[in-house]
Structures are given as structure tokens and as C-alpha cells.
Amino acid sequence: MGRKVAFIAALFGALALVGPAQARVEVQWWHAMSGVLADRLNELVEKFNTSQDKYTVVAVAKGNYDEVTNGVIAAYRAKRPPEMVQIAERGYMTMLLSGAVVPVQDLIEQKGYKVDFSDFIKPVASFWSYKGRMSAMPFNSSTPIFWYNKDHFQKAGFDKPADTWQELESQLYTIKSKGISECGTVLPGDFYWSLLENYSAINNQPYGTLANGFDGLGTEFVYNKTKVVSQVARLKKWLDDGVMQIAGQGFSPEQLFTSGRCSTFVNSTASHGNIERNATVNWSATFLPHESDINSPLNSTIGGGAIWVMRGHTQERYDAVAAFLNFLAQPETQVWWHGATGYVPATNRAYALARERGYYKDHPTREIAVLQLSRGTPNENSRGFRFGNFVQTMLAQRQEVEAVFAGQKQPQQAMDDAVKRGNEILRQFEKLNAGKTLETERP
Amino acid sequence: MTLRLSIPWRDTRAPVLQRRHGGHQSKAGTGAAAGGSRTSGKVRRREQEAGLKRANFGDGPGLPTLLLLPQLLILLFFFFIPSLRALMQSVLLSDPFGTNVQFVWFDNFKTLLASSDYRQSITVTFWFTVAQNVLTLGSALVLAFATDRIVRGRSAYRTIILLPYAIAPAIAGILWAFLFNPAVGPLAQVLHWVGIAWDPNLNPTDALILVTLAASWKHVCYDYIFLVVGLLAVPVSLMEAAAVDGAGPIRRFVSIALPMLGPTVFFLTVMNFIYGFFETFAIIDAVTKGGPAGATNILVYKVFVDGFVNLDLGSSAAQSVLLMSFALICTLLQFRYFDRKVNYGV
Numbered sequence: 093m094g095r096k097v098a099f100i101a102a103l104f105g106a107l108a109l110v111g112p113a114q115a116r117v118e119v120q121w122w123h124a125m126s127g128v129l130a131d132r133l134n135e136l137v138e139k140f141n142t143s144q145d146k147y148t149v150v151a152v153a154k155g156n157y158d159e160v161t162n163g164v165i166a167a168y169r170a171k172r173p174p175e176m177v178q179i180a181e182r183g184y185m186t187m188l189l190s191g192a193v194v195p196v197q198d199l200i201e202q203k204g205y206k207v208d209f210s211d212f213i214k215p216v217a218s219f220w221s222y223k224g225r226m227s228a229m230p231f232n233s234s235t236p237i238f239w240y241n242k243d244h245f246q247k248a249g250f251d252k253p254a255d256t257w258q259e260l261e262s263q264l265y266t267i268k269s270k271g272i273s274e275c276g277t278v279l280p281g282d283f284y285w286s287l288l289e290n291y292s293a294i295n296n297q298p299y300g301t302l303a304n305g306f307d308g309l310g311t312e313f314v315y316n317k318t319k320v321v322s323q324v325a326r327l328k329k330w331l332d333d334g335v336m337q338i339a340g341q342g343f344s345p346e347q348l349f350t351s352g353r354c355s356t357f358v359n360s361t362a363s364h365g366n367i368e369r370n371a372t373v374n375w376s377a378t379f380l381p382h383e384s385d386i387n388s389p390l391n392s393t394i395g396g397g398a399i400w401v402m403r404g405h406t407q408e409r410y411d412a413v414a415a416f417l418n419f420l421a422q423p424e425t426q427v428w429w430h431g432a433t434g435y436v437p438a439t440n441r442a443y444a445l446a447r448e449r450g451y452y453k454d455h456p457t458r459e460i461a462v463l464q465l466s467r468g469t470p471n472e473n474s475r476g477f478r479f480g481n482f483v484q485t486m487l488a489q490r491q492e493v494e495a496v497f498a499g500q501k502q503p504q505q506a507m508d509d510a511v512k513r514g515n516e517i518l519r520q521f522e523k524l525n526a527g528k529t530l531e532t533e534r535p
Numbered sequence: 536m537t538l539r540l541s542i543p544w545r546d547t548r549a550p551v552l553q554r555r556h557g558g559h560q561s562k563a564g565t566g567a568a569a570g571g572s573r574t575s576g577k578v579r580r581r582e583q584e585a586g587l588k589r590a591n592f593g594d595g596p597g598l599p600t601l602l603l604l605p606q607l608l609i610l611l612f613f614f615f616i617p618s619l620r621a622l623m624q625s626v627l628l629s630d631p632f633g634t635n636v637q638f639v640w641f642d643n644f645k646t647l648l649a650s651s652d653y654r655q656s657i658t659v660t661f662w663f664t665v666a667q668n669v670l671t672l673g674s675a676l677v678l679a680f681a682t683d684r685i686v687r688g689r690s691a692y693r694t695i696i697l698l699p700y701a702i703a704p705a706i707a708g709i710l711w712a713f714l715f716n717p718a719v720g721p722l723a724q725v726l727h728w729v730g731i732a733w734d735p736n737l738n739p740t741d742a743l744i745l746v747t748l749a750a751s752w753k754h755v756c757y758d759y760i761f762l763v764v765g766l767l768a769v770p771v772s773l774m775e776a777a778a779v780d781g782a783g784p785i786r787r788f789v790s791i792a793l794p795m796l797g798p799t800v801f802f803l804t805v806m807n808f809i810y811g812f813f814e815t816f817a818i819i820d821a822v823t824k825g826g827p828a829g830a831t832n833i834l835v836y837k838v839f840v841d842g843f844v845n846l847d848l849g850s851s852a853a854q855s856v857l858l859m860s861f862a863l864i865c866t867l868l869q870f871r872y873f874d875r876k877v878n879y880g881v
Contacts, residue, residue, distance in 0.1 A: 191634040340736035484845035494828035
């Protein structure tokens with residue numbers, strides 16, 4: 093008995109010693125960043141943890157986006173999900189209708205934080221909102237921009253890449269025929285995102301019915317009836333003429349650009365960090381081109397990830413989550429993240445702050461993504477995409493485009509097949525989620 | 536895994552041996568010894584007949600069960616339970632989080648069999664495994680034959696051939712992808728130089744050739760080890776007699792060694808098929824990711840992509856059920872039709 097008392101006393105003594113540390117509420121955040129981006133993310137979390145003494149966010153790298161998604165699914169099924177998880181843009185519908193998440197706007201407001209959700213940059217806000225309410229916290233938002241080798245363009249007698257695909261094509265053919273570089277451009281690894289989806293948004297082409305899926309799960313793909321078909325034909329022609337190269341497995345498209353082998357490269361603005369570090373060439377960047385018969389190109393759409401809050405935790409933990417999300421929404425945090433990584437600032441206020449401080453005078457190419465995203469008034473075709481099983485439909489589409497590149501199919505045939513396969517996948521998602529609306533139940 | 540399995544086997548076996556040699560220390564010990572002697576005569580005869588070794592446990596089902604337990608547990612957790620789950624999942628339509636599950640009978644199978652994508656995957660898998668099998672076994676046979684002819688540096692020769700087995704499949708895949716990358720790969724440059732428009736990123740046939748080469752290269756050493764050992768078992772007297780009769784080395788190999796290698800070759804064929812079906816995943820992932828245009832999208836890779844990337848669990852489960860059935864049918868057919876022709880006499 094006496095021993096027991098002594099033990100309990102010792103325990104309390106120990107608790108008293110570690111008291112302040114124990115009082116901190118710890119929450120987990122699983123993420124998909126690696127390399128330089130993971131370092132920056134850890135710095136960001138450290139900033140939050142040292143900024144206050146009540147909560148500790150633990151950032152856990154769980155591999156790439158697919159691995160993080162599978163990790164959180166397994167954890168949720170085992171009833172041990174993390175509080176927060178970073179999911180890529182393509183997983184939006186899966187997460188939204190999973191019944192496993194808490195809408196972030198509800199959570200933040202319930203916990204009494206004042207975040208101005210109307211201040212988020214339009215394509216960012218509309219992508220992550222459902223019925224006008226933010227369902228996930230925009231974290232790393234990017235958009236594709238057009239990178240080019242300044243020396244190659246100057247040697248060929250051009251100031252910079254042209255604004256339209258038609259003129260750009262003749263520029264790239266000139267560069268090739270003058271022997272300035274081996275290839276005009278390199279096929280991006282995520283060409284479906286930059287050269288088909290964003291292409292459709294910028295050129296005001298519908299991708300699917302029902303406002304690209306915003307108006308319901310009954311949406312069907314229609315890109316086999318739009319300019320996407322001629323875009324695929326254009327890429328095929330460039331490939332055949334040696335104006336465009338494919339990097340292929342074991343080698344990244346970025347390397348072909350940064351080494352000076354290819355003159356241009358379409359890629360996310362988030363590759364600023366890598367290109368600044370690796371490029372041996374005199375590079376710059378500009379807006380993505382548009383079709384010559386489109387007079388006022390629209391905004392591009394976002395890619396990247398957002399933070400989802402998982403269901404099934406205590407209110408104490410949700411206090412910590414809300415505090416962290418509120419921290420992320422602050423203009424200072426946004427500006428820091430923008431500068432450290434190349435991702436766009438998610439709010440107008442943060443963008444204005446970066447501008448005010450003259451950040452873009454030293455880093456002009458970092459402003460392109462923001463300008464391109466906020467260009468014009470977003471309409472049904474440029475607001476973003478709401479397709480269920482969007483990864484699966486994309487892989488089917490990519491396979492069909494590859495069949496065009498391999499010479500097995502004509503562009504029209506391939507896009508017809510891609511749409512047909514895509515629609516079957518959409519119907520399966522519709523069947524699974526029949527009659528479902530977002531649960532707005534409070535956590 | 537072999538190592539882990541062998542440890543409990545040894546640990547439990549050791550006291551048994553002691554007991555047998557120690558004789559009368561305990562009742563159980565005598566029982567075991569007595570049981571052993573009662574049946575040993577019959578068993579030994581059967582052993583000789585079958586040409587196989589047979590273990591003898593006198594104590595009834597207790598000890599054998601105990602010895603089998605680790606393996607049974609591993610099978611339970613890594614084979615039976617997952618297989619059962621796959622069977623269940625294959626008749627469900629569910630979201631990845633499992634919050635919304637519908638029973639759909641055989642819809643997943645129907646959709647699969649109706650999809651051109653899946654049929655393409657079957658065709659690709661067929662050609663891939665057959666080509667891989669022929670190539671692997673063929674090269675391993677040539678190398679094993681050559682081992683006998685090499686006098687100097689035989690161990691160095693063998694070590695070099697065995698090296699690829701020590702390389703992780705993903706690393707091997709990246710190696711091959713790089714060597715044959717049309718933009719930067721040195722071997723691709725050689726091909727271009729001799730006038731072959733090699734491009735596995737664009738050309739489906741090139742891609743299939745590339746993954747077949749990579750997969751075979753990785754597996755040749757496995758076949759090679761078995762064949763070299765098999766060749767050692769061929770009676771020297773037979774070879775010498777043939778030599779005296781004037782048969783050259785190739786004739787001796789083809790007419791004497793090869794038929795006697797029958798069981799080994801048969802075993803390797805089965806193993807190569809299983810390797811091609813299941814274990815080439817990492818190579819595909821590193822070399823082509825199943826592309827271009829699905830040209831290297833073999834069944835096991837498709838199971839992975841549909842399950843872990845597309846999160847279409849029902850279809851992925853249905854595919855693994857079908858894949859398992861294919862592998863089973865394939866192995867049974869091999870036993871049914873080839874096993875009879877194999878000479879187990881050696």
C-alpha cells in the first residue's frame with residue numbers, strides 16, 4: 093500500500109515536471125510533400141508551434157499523394173485517422189462525399205475564428221468549396237505556366253514566346269529548323285492537367301456537362317466535341333516533327349528543359365524552387381498560350397493540394413486544428429509560403445501584401461500564376477472541375493492520348509473513346525453516391 | 536522469409552533430437568523413440584520407393600502441428616484472410632473509406648470482362664509471361680551449359696551471373712529505363728546508330744520488349760542456379776560414355792543432360808510463370824508505369840493501379856480474384872499436361 097502511494101506521488105511529481113509540455117494538445121497532419129517542399133512545410137509547422145503554447149501540430153510525410161490517400165483510407169477504416177490530411181485536387185469529390193471529413197469553414201467558424209473566406213482568389217475558392225462553403229483548406233495551390241529559354245528565343249529572333257498557340261507553333265518550328273535547340277518543347281508529365289484541362293478553361297471550352305460537374309453528379313464529359321481534339325492533334329504533329337520530345341520514365345521533363353536541351357516547358361508554378369536551383373540556362377516564364385480565335389482568354393485552374401479535416405476526433409483536438417487552419421489563412425503565413433515555395437498565395441490580401449513589399453520586382457515570374465488565375469471573370473468552363481473518380485477518368489484519357497502518340501488511333505477516335513470510358517467511370521461514381529449531399533453536421 | 540521460417544523449425548527440432556539420443560530421460564522421450572522404431576522399417580521402404588525423405592514424428596499430431604503453426608499463421612494472415620476479403624470486396628461497390636457500400640453481385644466481373652482495357656491487359660500479360668519465360672529459361676540454359684565448359688574463373692563467372700538477383704527490382708527497372716531511354720540512354724543511342732527507331736515511351740512494342748528484357752534479366756540468375764545444380768546431378772558415367780561414343784559437348788547436353796534436367800526445367804517453367812504474373816510489378820512501375828497506351832499494363836499492375844491509384848476497390852478485388860484463378864489454372868494445366876512427360880528417374 094505504502095509503495096503504491098509512493099508510486100502515485102512520484103507519478104504526480106513527474107507530471108508536475110513535464111506539466112507545461114503535457115498541456116499542449118497534439119494533432120497529426122499527414123502530407124505528401126518531399127524534398128525542398130517538405131523542408132519548407134516543416135518550417136511552417138515549426139512557426140505555428142512556436143507561435144503559441146497550447147497546440148502542437150506534428151507533420152508526418154506519408155509519401156506521394158497516392159500513398160497519403162491510401163494511408164488515410166486505411167487509418168480511417170481502422171478508426172485511427174490523423175486530424176488533418178493533405179489531398180490532391182483530383183481527389184476532391186472522393187473526399188467531399190466520403191462522409192469521413194469535417195468541412196473546414198464550418199469548423200473554423202464554430203471555433204470562433206474570423207477568416208474572410210470571400211477573400212480567397214476565385215479559382216482557388218471555387219475549386220475547394222461546395223455550395224459556397226469551403227470544404228477543405230487551400231494549402232499548396234499551383235497552376236501551370238509557360239517556361240522558356242530566353243537565349244534560344246533571342247537567337248531565333250523572338251523577344252518572348254507568342255500569346256497564341258498558332259504563333260507559338262511557328263516560333264518552335266523556327267527554333268528547330270535553325271538548329272538552335274534539339275526540341276522546341278517537352279511533353280509535361282501531367283499534360284492532361286496543363287494542356288487539356290487548363291487549356292479548356294483558358295480557351296472557354298466545356299469539359300463536361302452540368303457546368304463541368306458543379307451542378308450535379310450526372311455530368312458527362314464532352315471534350316471530344318471541343319478544341320481539345322485539335323489540341324491533341326497538334327501535340328501529335330509536334331511529336332512527329334520532332335518539335336516536341338517525351339522524357340519518358342527514368343527521366344523528368346524538367347531535366348530536358350533545365351539542361352537546355354528543349355527550349356520551352358509547360359509546368360506548374362510550384363517548380364520555381366527546383367528550376368531556380370537546377371537550371372543551367374537563362375530561363376524565364378510567361379502565361380500559357382491561347383487559341384488565336386479566342387480574344388479574351390479566361391483564367392487557368394488550380395492544381396495542388398488542400399488540407400482536409402477528418403471526422404471522429406475530440407473537441408480539444410479540433411480546437412488545435414482550427415487554430416492551425418486560422419494560422420494558415422493569415423496573409424503573413426501565405427506570403428511566406430508563397431515566397432518559400434512558388435505556390436500561389438491563396439488570398440487577395442496576401443497577394444496585395446507581397447506586391448506591396450516589392451516581392452515581384454525581384455521575382456517577376458512568380459506573379460504570373462496569380463495573374464493567370466485571377467484573369468477575367470471565371471465562368472462555368474473555367475471555375476474548375478467536379479468529376480468523381482477524377483484520377484481514374486484521367487488515366488483512361490491519358491491512355492487514349494498515348495494511343496494517338498503511338499499512331500494507333502486518330503485524335504477524334506481516341507477522344508471519343510476516352511469520353512466513353514470516362515463516362516462509364518462517372519456513372520459508377522454517380523451510382524455509388526446516388527442522392528448524396530454534403531453532410532453539414534457540426535463536428 | 537525462408538530464414539525466419541527456418542529458425543522456429545530448428546529451435547523446436549533440436550530438443551527432439553536430444554530426446555531421441557538421450558533415451559530414457561522422460562516418458563515422452565521413450566515414447567518418441569519407441570514410436571520411431573515401430574514404424575521406421577515401413578517408412579524407410581517407402582522412402583526408398585519414392586526417392587524422397589520423410590520426417591517421422593511419433594507423438595501424434597501435437598508436434599507436427601506446432602511445427603507447422605508459424606507457416607499456417609503466416610498463410611492465415613497473408614493469404615487466407617486477404618483472399619477472403621478480396622472475394623468479399625469483389626462483389627461490392629464501395630467508396631474507398633468504406634462509408635458507402637453496395638452489394639452488386641457480379642457487376643464488377645461483368646464490367647471487367649466487357650472492358651477492352653482489361654482484355655488488352657490479358658493479351659499483354661500472355662505475351663509478356665510467355666516471352667519472359669522463353670527468354671529467361673533459354674539464357675539460363677545457355678549460361679548453365681557454358682559453366683561446365685569454363686575452366687578458369689568459374690566462380691567469378693557464376694558470381695557475376697548471380698549478381699542481378701541481389702538488385703532490388705525497382706532499381707533494376709530504373710537502370711533499364713535509363714539505359715534504353717531514347718533521349719539519354721547509351722544503349723538507345725547504339726540502337727539509333729544502327730538505324731532502329733527505338734522509343735519505348737512512344738512505341739508499345741518497344742516498351743513491351745524493354746520490360747520483358749528487364750524482367751528476364753532479373754530472373755535469369757534464379758533459373759541458372761537451379762540448372763547448374765541440376766547439371767551436377769547428371770551422372771558423369773553417362774556423359775563419359777556418350778563422349779566415348781563420339782558425341783560432342785552440345786550433343787551430350789541436348790541428348791543427355793537436357794532430358795535429365797526435365798523436372799528442373801518443369802519446375803522453373805512454373806516458377807517463371809508465377810514470377811511473370813506477380814513479381815514483375817516493381818519493374819513495370821519503374822520502367823513504363825504500364826504505358827504507353829496500356830502496352831505494358833499487365834494484370835498485376837492493373838490490379839495495383841485500379842486499387843491504389845484509382846481507388847476502385849471492387850474492380851481491383853475482382854481482378855485479383857481473376858488473376859489468382861488464372862495463375863491456378865495455368866499451374867494446374869502445366870502439371871496436368873507436362874508433368875507426365877517429365878522424367879523424374881534421376
